[in-house]
Amino acid sequence: MKNRKSLGQHWLKDRDILLDISDFAAVDNVDTVVEVGPGLGTLTSTLFQNFKKVIAVELDDRLAANLPKSFPGKNLEVINQDILSIDLEALKLPEKYVVAGNIPYYITSPIIQKFLHSEHKPEKIVLLIQEEVAERLAAKPGDYSILGLSAQIYAKVTLGPIVDREFFTPPPKVDSQIVILEPLAEPLATESTMALIKLGFIAPRKKLISNLAVGTRIAKTELQQIFKELHISENARPADLDISEWVKLEKNIHKH
Numbered sequence: 102m103k104n105r106k107s108l109g110q111h112w113l114k115d116r117d118i119l120l121d122i123s124d125f126a127a128v129d130n131v132d133t134v135v136e137v138g139p140g141l142g143t144l145t146s147t148l149f150q151n152f153k154k155v156i157a158v159e160l161d162d163r164l165a166a167n168l169p170k171s172f173p174g175k176n177l178e179v180i181n182q183d184i185l186s187i188d189l190e191a192l193k194l195p196e197k198y199v200v201a202g203n204i205p206y207y208i209t210s211p212i213i214q215k216f217l218h219s220e221h222k223p224e225k226i227v228l229l230i231q232e233e234v235a236e237r238l239a240a241k242p243g244d245y246s247i248l249g250l251s252a253q254i255y256a257k258v259t260l261g262p263i264v265d266r267e268f269f270t271p272p273p274k275v276d277s278q279i280v281i282l283e284p285l286a287e288p289l290a291t292e293s294t295m296a297l298i299k300l301g302f303i304a305p306r307k308k309l310i311s312n313l314a315v316g317t318r319i320a321k322t323e324l325q326q327i328f329k330e331l332h333i334s335e336n337a338r339p340a341d342l343d344i345s346e347w348v349k350l351e352k353n354i355h356k357h
Contacts, residue, residue, distance in 0.1 A: 113143060113144065113203050113229065113264070113268060113269055114143070114268060114269065114270055115264075115268040116147075118229075118262070118264055118268060118279075119143055119144050119146075119147045120147050120150075121261065121262060121279065122144060122147070122201060122203070122227055122229060122261075122279060123144070123147040123148050123151050123201070124151065125225075125227045125261055125279060125281050126148070126151065126152075126199050126200075126201040126225060126227040127151040127152075127199075128197070128199055128224045128225055130197065131152070131197045131198060131199055131224055132152055132153040132154060132195070133152060133153070133154045133155075133156065133194065133195050133197075133198040133199075134148050134151075134152040134154070134155055134156070134198065134199050134200070134201050135156045135158065135192070135194070135198060135199070135200045135201075135223070136148060136155055136156065136157045136158070136200075136201055136202055137158055137184050137200065137201070137202030137204050137212060137228075138158070138159060138160070138184070138202050138203065138204050138205065139155075139157040139158075139159050139164070139168060139179075139202075140159070140161075140164055140203070141164065141171075142157075142168050142171045142172065144201065144202070144203055145157060145168070145171075145172065145177070146171075146172075148201060149172070149175055152199075153176055154176040154177075154178070155175070155176070155177050155178070156178045156180065156192060156194075157177060157178065157179045157180065158180045158182060158184045158187060159179060159180070159181060160181070160182065160183050160184070162181055165179050165180075165181035166181075180192070184208075184212060184215070185208060185211050185212065185215060189215075189216075189219050189221060190221070194221060197224050198223050198224065199223050199224050199225045199226070199227070200216055200223045200225070200226045200227070200228075201226075201227045201228070202227075202228055202229070203228075203229040203277075204228055204229070204230060206230060206231040206234065206273075206275075209228070209230045209231065209234050210234075210248055212228070213226065213228075213238075213252060213282065214251070216284075217252065217255040217256055217282070217284060218255070222284040223284065224283070224284075225281065225282070225283050225284075226256070226281070226282040226283075226284070227261075227279065227280070227281050227282075228279070228280055228282075229264060229277050229278070229279050229280075230277060230278065230280055231273075231275050231276075231277060231278075232263055232275060232276045232277055232278040233275065234248070235260055235277075235278035235279070235280040236260070236278070237249050238252045238253075238258050238280055238282075239258045239259065239260050239280065240340075242340075242341055242342065242343045243340060243341055244340055245339070245340045245341070245342070245343075246302070246305070246340065247298060247299060247302050250295075250298055250344060250347070251295060251298075252282065253289070253344060254288050254289045254290045254294075254295065254344055255284060255285060255288050255289075256282040256283055256284045256285055257282070257283040257285065258280065258281070258282050259280075259281045259283075260278060260279070260280055260281070261278065261279030261280065261281060262278070262279055263276055263277070263278045264276060264277040264278065264279070289344050289345075289348070290344055290347060290348050290351075291348075291351075293351055293355065294344075294347050294348050294351040297313075297317075297347065297350065297351045297354065298339075298347055300312065300313060300316030300317060301313055301316070301339040301342075301347075302339045303315065303316055305338070305339055305340065306338065307338070308335070308336060308337065308338060309333075309337050309338060309339050309341070309342065310324050310325065310328060310335050310337070312339065313354070317354060319354065319357055323357060324354075327350070327353045327354065327357075330353065331346065331349050331350060331353065333346060333350070
């Protein structure tokens with residue numbers, strides 16, 4: 102079936118990689134998986150090796166209509182909707198479920214945020230996404246971005262294998278990578294800290310203290326004192342601070 106470029110469709114054709122995604126998604130005593138963008142059903146087939154039920158959310162009406170024909174007798178529920186607009190509560194998910202998918206690159210962040218901020222979070226999220234985005238999600242101090250911090254505040258993020266573009270039909274312009282997110286019982290920071298992070302990244306390449314002076318309207322001399330107390334270098338860039346440092350910084354700035 103011809104892919105639709107507007108939906109970012111690239112069919113993954115390597116069976117071993119599909120099995121890897123399914124195995125990474127497997128969780129003991131979890132029988133239901135929400136598959137985002139099942140496409141032709143190649144990943145769906147491997148998910149059935151680890152899950153009794155697959156809830157496949159597919160925006161493309163052609164693919165959604167065709168999918169059940171490939172899995173007669175299987176517990177497959179196909180929902181022909183946009184995953185970003187769907188009400189997760191309406192899916193009537195069991196208490197424990199996981200999310201998996203080979204997803205279009207342009208909706209990676211919205212999908213991750215949707216599930217991580219849901220009241221009914223999955224046990225695990227396993228996605229095949231653009232390699233560069235996967236690396237940003239799992240970044241360490243010095244390479245942090247808003248995306249990475251916002252994911253790591255809510256989940257443990259680990260990386261799986263890199264998947265060369267040649268394993269897709271048609272081949273995308275970049276390589277992909279499996280990313281595994283395991284939502285935390287409690288986030289590592291508050292929304293107030295997240296708001297400060299966004300202010301700090303107004304100009305990612307500039308010094309953090311300069312960005313915060315503009316964003317918070319706190320005098321630079323006061324910020325210098327706060328940085329000194331927290332043992333944060335005045336030359337630090339936004340990408341340099343880890344989550345715990347952002348939390349301490351927000352608490353101190355909040356006092357002002």
